[in-house]
Amino acid sequence: MESKSREWMQCKKSGPRYKIGVKQFIEFAFSQKSVKDVVPCPCVKCNNERRKCRDEIELDLHKFGIVKSYTLWLRHGESIGDQATHNNIINESNEFQEHEHDEMLDMLHEAFGVPLENDVEGERDKVSEGGDPKDAAEAFYKLMGDLELELYPGCKQFSKLSFLVKLFHIKCLTGIPDKSLEMVLSLFKEALPKDNTLPESYNEAEKIIKNLSLESIKIDACPNNCMLFWKEHADAQECVNCHASRWKKNEPSSESSTSQSKPKKIPSKTMRYFPLIPRLQRIFMSTKTAASMRWHSDERVDDPDGVMRHLADSKAWKSFDEQYPTFASEPRNVLLGLASDGFSPFRNGHIPHSTWPVVLIPYNLPPWLCMKQKSFILSMLIPGPKGPKDKIDVYLQPLIEELKLLWEVGVETYDASRKENFRMFASLLWTISDYPAYGDLSGWSTGGAVGCPSCNSDTCSRWLSNGGKHCYMGHRRFLPMDHMWRYNGSNFDGKQELRPKPKQLSGEELLQQVNDEQAASKHTSKKRRRTKKKEKATKLWRKKSIFFELPYWSSLLIRHNLDVMHIEKNVCETLLGTLLDIEGKSKDNMKARLDLEELNIRKSLHPIRDPNNPTEIPKVFPPAPFTLYLEQKRNLCNFLTSVKFPDGYASNISRNSSLKERKLTGLKSHDYHVILEHLLPLAIRDWPVSLSAPLIKLSEFFRVLCSKALKIDE
Numbered sequence: 012m013e014s015k016s017r018e019w020m021q022c023k024k025s026g027p028r029y030k031i032g033v034k035q036f037i038e039f040a041f042s043q044k045s046v047k048d049v050v051p052c053p054c055v056k057c058n059n060e061r062r063k064c065r066d067e068i069e070l071d072l073h074k075f076g077i078v079k080s081y082t083l084w085l086r087h088g089e090s091i092g093d094q095a096t097h098n099n100i101i102n103e104s105n106e107f108q109e110h111e112h113d114e115m116l117d118m119l120h121e122a123f124g125v126p127l128e129n130d131v132e133g134e135r136d137k138v139s140e141g142g143d144p145k146d147a148a149e150a151f152y153k154l155m156g157d158l159e160l161e162l163y164p165g166c167k168q169f170s171k172l173s174f175l176v177k178l179f180h181i182k183c184l185t186g187i188p189d190k191s192l193e194m195v196l197s198l199f200k201e202a203l204p205k206d207n208t209l210p211e212s213y214n215e216a217e218k219i220i221k222n223l224s225l226e227s228i229k230i231d232a233c234p235n236n237c238m239l240f241w242k243e244h245a246d247a248q249e250c251v252n253c254h255a256s257r258w259k260k261n262e263p264s265s266e267s268s269t270s271q272s273k274p275k276k277i278p279s280k281t282m283r284y285f286p287l288i289p290r291l292q293r294i295f296m297s298t299k300t301a302a303s304m305r306w307h308s309d310e311r312v313d314d315p316d317g318v319m320r321h322l323a324d325s326k327a328w329k330s331f332d333e334q335y336p337t338f339a340s341e342p343r344n345v346l347l348g349l350a351s352d353g354f355s356p357f358r359n360g361h362i363p364h365s366t367w368p369v370v371l372i373p374y375n376l377p378p379w380l381c382m383k384q385k386s387f388i389l390s391m392l393i394p395g396p397k398g399p400k401d402k403i404d405v406y407l408q409p410l411i412e413e414l415k416l417l418w419e420v421g422v423e424t425y426d427a428s429r430k431e432n433f434r435m436f437a438s439l440l441w442t443i444s445d446y447p448a449y450g451d452l453s454g455w456s457t458g459g460a461v462g463c464p465s466c467n468s469d470t471c472s473r474w475l476s477n478g479g480k481h482c483y484m485g486h487r488r489f490l491p492m493d494h495m496w497r498y499n500g501s502n503f504d505g506k507q508e509l510r511p512k513p514k515q516l517s518g519e520e521l522l523q524q525v526n527d528e529q530a531a532s533k534h535t536s537k538k539r540r541r542t543k544k545k546e547k548a549t550k551l552w553r554k555k556s557i558f559f560e561l562p563y564w565s566s567l568l569i570r571h572n573l574d575v576m577h578i579e580k581n582v583c584e585t586l587l588g589t590l591l592d593i594e595g596k597s598k599d600n601m602k603a604r605l606d607l608e609e610l611n612i613r614k615s616l617h618p619i620r621d622p623n624n625p626t627e628i629p630k631v632f633p634p635a636p637f638t639l640y641l642e643q644k645r646n647l648c649n650f651l652t653s654v655k656f657p658d659g660y661a662s663n664i665s666r667n668s669s670l671k672e673r674k675l676t677g678l679k680s681h682d683y684h685v686i687l688e689h690l691l692p693l694a695i696r697d698w699p700v701s702l703s704a705p706l707i708k709l710s711e712f713f714r715v716l717c718s719k720a721l722k723i724d725e
Contacts, residue, residue, distance in 0.1 A: 017082045024076045026116055027159050033072045036084075041065055043088035051086045053077050059086050115158055115173050121296045121427060122223050123151045150222040157219060163207040171208040172219070179220050189213055225293065227285050230409070231257055232394075234279040236402035241409070255279070282406055283392040287371065287413045290388050291345055291437060292424050294373065301428035306377040308342030317723045322346075322374045322381075326723065327440065327568040334566055338436055343426065345417075345437040348372040349390075352448055352574075353398045367393035367403070369410070374440065378719070403451050404557035411557055414439055418562060439561060441569050445577040453571050454525065454556040461551055464571075467524075468551060469513040477605040488512045505612040518565035525555045576680050579713055583683035583691075586706070590637065591644050593674045604632040637702055644673045650694045651675070651686065661685040688714040 019032025040050050051059040054071035058078055063071070083089055157172035169177075182192050193213035200209045210216040231240040233250040240247055240257055249256050258276045295301045307323040314324065322328055328346070332339035350372065353365035371388040372381060380386050393399055393406045416422070417437035424435040442452050450457035455464050463470040463483055471485030487497050487508035497508045516524070528551060558564045588596025601618060608617045618629035639647070652665035664686070667677045678686075692710045695703045715725065 020077055020079050020082065023116065024073060025120070027155055030073070033069060033077075036072075036077075036087075037065055037069055040068075040084070040087040053081050053084075053086070115170070115176065117298075118176075118223075119151065119154055119158065121298070122293070154219070154222055160208050162209070163204045174209070175216055175220055176223075179216075225285070225289050227283055228409075230282045230284055231278040232280045232282050232406070233257075236280075236399050236405055239282070239405060239408060280394050282394060284409050285389055285391060287388065287390060287410065287437075288417065288422050291373070291417075291435065292422065295343070295424050295426050295428075295435070298427045300376075301426050303377060303380060304345070304373070304375040305342045307375055310377070319721045319723050320719065321378050322348075322440075324723070328374075330568040331438070331440065331563075335438075335563065338438065341433070341436070342375075343424075343433060343435060345435065346374045346440045347437060348374060348440055348443055350443040350574075351403070351452065352445060353395075364395045365398040366395045367398055367406075369393070369407070398451075400451055401454075401553055404554070407557050411560055414561060438563060439558070441567065441572055442558070443572045443574055445574050449571055449573060450553065452556065452558070454552050454554040456551055456553050459550075465515070466513040467516055473610070475602075475606045476609065477602040479602075482606075485510070503612075504610070518567055518570060522559055522565045525552050525559070528552050529555060575713075575716060576684070579687060579717075580680040580683045582709075582713075583687040584678075586691075586709075587675060587686070590639055591647065591673055591675070592639075599635055599638070601629070601632060605629075641673075643698075645670070647694050648673050648675070651690060654690060656685075684717070688717065 017032075019028045019035075022029040022032070036053075049062040049064050050068070051057070052061050052063045052068045052071055053059050054068070054075040055078055056075045057063070057071060059081070154172060157175075158170050160171040161167075162169040162171055162174050178192070178196070181187070187195075196209065196213055196216060200207065200211070203209065210219065232238070233240075233253065234255050235250065235253050237250045237252040237255070238244060244251065247257065257278060259279050294304060307321060311321055311323055314320070319325055331346070338344050348371070349369065351367055351369045353367045355362065355364045356366050357364060369390045369392075371390050373386065373388065374381055376386055390410055391406060393403070399406055414437065417435070421434040421436040423432055425432050442449075444452055446457060449455070449464075453464070456462065457464070458481070460472045460474070460481060461468060461470040462472070462481065466485070470483065471488075472481045472483050474480075475482050484504055485508070487494075487503065488510050489512045490497055490508075492511070496503070500506045532550075558570070564570065584596065585598060587593070589598050591597075592599070604616060604618045607613045616633060616635055618632040620629045621627055648668055648670050652668045652670065654664070656663075662679065662682055664675070664678070664682060667682070668675050688710055692707045695706055697703075715721065
């Protein structure tokens with residue numbers, strides 16, 4: 012045993028190195044000639060003061076650990092002459108290697124929910140909360156074996172598992188294709204010594220890493236988005252609603268005609284669902300994130316001035332805590348936000364395709380973590396090529412089922428930071444989306460005469476015959492009753508506004524409204540049906556949202572939020588398009604002027620008609636107060652394109668501008684964000700006050716709205 016290293020004594024007692032070292036120590040201690048049946052026990056508790064038998068010492072060393080400073084085993088037969096051999100057991104490189112090994116060991120334990128300390132009551136044999144314990148245990152110990160397996164004989168810096176983990180980490184960060192990674196893996200396989208343990212192919216490497224990942228489920232869907240082939244319909248071959256086939260039509264080929272086997276059936280549409288419960292449990296399995304999930308309760312300080320720096324400072328969060336004190340009493344219960352929007356996964360933007368991810372955000376985390384991409388939880392991927400629109404509820408069924416379970420029953424979860432089990436509950440606080448997706452998620456009819464969700468049935472709108480759309484009026488109703496703009500009709504629609512603001516309906520009132528409308532539609536369907544045009548004009552809701560199945564949904568203060576990024580982008584794009592008179596982007600066009608003439612307001616802006624032929628469509632209209640001259644447009648474009656930004660702050664706007672045509676094209680949402688909040692106030696500072704003041708106030712509004720600290724009163 013003199014030649015054996017004592018590095019295992021510095022390892023964690025749950026690790027395989029430590030366990031092997033304990034066996035070697037016991038064999039050495041009881042192999043001495045002077046030893047009978049008992050020897051001093053070198054565990055932390057006994058410290059060589061008590062003599063015990065072989066089994067008792069082994070149990071104590073696993074339970075309490077060995078005295079790490081006892082590197083020369085004088086009480087167990089070693090001589091003082093061996094001291095020099097063990098003085099420098101752990102040098103700097105060994106410490107680094109041990110740190111790397113411990114990090115990988117921690118990752119394995121946290122991934123499978125196995126506590127690092129063996130003396131945690133009731134957790135010694137635990138491997139995983141979900142799935143087959145036998146399969147999970149087999150995968151765990153297989154990975155433990157790969158962790159102890161050297162990359163090649165004599166390699167101390169990398170094990171088989173640590174090398175693959177780092178390699179796949181690089182793949183995730185850089186987006187290396189599978190084929191490229193397989194070529195790199197083959198190159199490493201040839202470059203390393205012949206006895207290396209690298210897998211032969213990318214598929215073999217992926218199978219090893221896959222044991223660290225969380226479960227994902229493929230659920231087939233009706234091609235018309237009518238239903239999921241799930242639960243009681245898992246074996247159905249066609250949609251129970253539209254009777255569309257579950258499978259794609261197999262095209263005959265020369266291979267299939269000669270083959271005796273049946274062609275493999277390919278689903279028409281498949282959704283990827285990523286179960287929420289194991290992902291929330293994994294957050295608490297990591298000591299690095301489990302403590303952060305209590306930040307909103309343990310470390311957050313309520314600002315006496317009513318400043319909102321975290322969602323827990325908001326009225327919606329506090330209202331939820333007041334209504335459900337039992338849920339709020341456990342700070343580890345999770346409050347979630349849901350965001351969804353469509354995007355094209357193809358680099359070629361001309362390919363019409365819309366894939367919809369549904370992302371969950373755990374708001375328990377501190378502000379500097381909860382909005383980071385690594386903290387987001389991908390819940391599902393709804394396939395294209397077209398978005399689900401109103402039928403998104405069909406795809407949300409598995410998530411809603413999990414959310415109901417997390418609210419009513421909860422799940423047993425291990426908290427690594429406190430080394431204890433607790434029952435975790437979770438709740439969905441609201442959704443975040445753009446305005447079209449808001450209608451899909453909430454069920455509200457976002458278009459037509461009653462398209463405003465705030466005004467509800469009291470929406471004030473007018474149909475613009477020339478513009479071919481509804482114009483929503485009555486904004487002055489939200490001003491204080493004594494505000495001067497209420498009595499200023501000439502600059503608005505020609506009338507004074509003396510009506511109070513519309514009543515804001517609670518969640519319970521909205522739910523009752525939906526139920527009443529559904530009952531009325533069923534009743535009228537049995538009688539003489541009205542015309543579709545009239546029915547569409549009076550319908551407030553397109554559907555009853557699936558979120559109302561959550562027991563607490565109707566009691567929430569805020570259920571749906573509009574994404575400020577899309578609003579800011581649309582506002583700035585329209586503003587620049589109107590100021591620069593960009594064709595197709597400006598809202599000041601002949602159709603708008605004809606509508607002003609039809610409404611008999613703003614007579615100074617009416618189009619100029621030919622007195623000899625007044626019925627002819629006019630081609631010229633007078634300039635508006637916000638119309639810019641050619642020199643002003645040129646100066647605005649020059650300023651926006653000449654600004655130099657710090658690296659990473661914004662893109663080069665000059666690439667998307669044309670000074671000759673005086674227009675901006677191809678800007679991203681973040682570019683509009685920078686222009687509206689920071690550049691526009693500087694560019695228009697020398698304009699007339701009547702034009703610059705409203706735009707500067709608009710810029711200030713969005714800048715305050717997007718700030719990290721926001722006063723609730725504002």
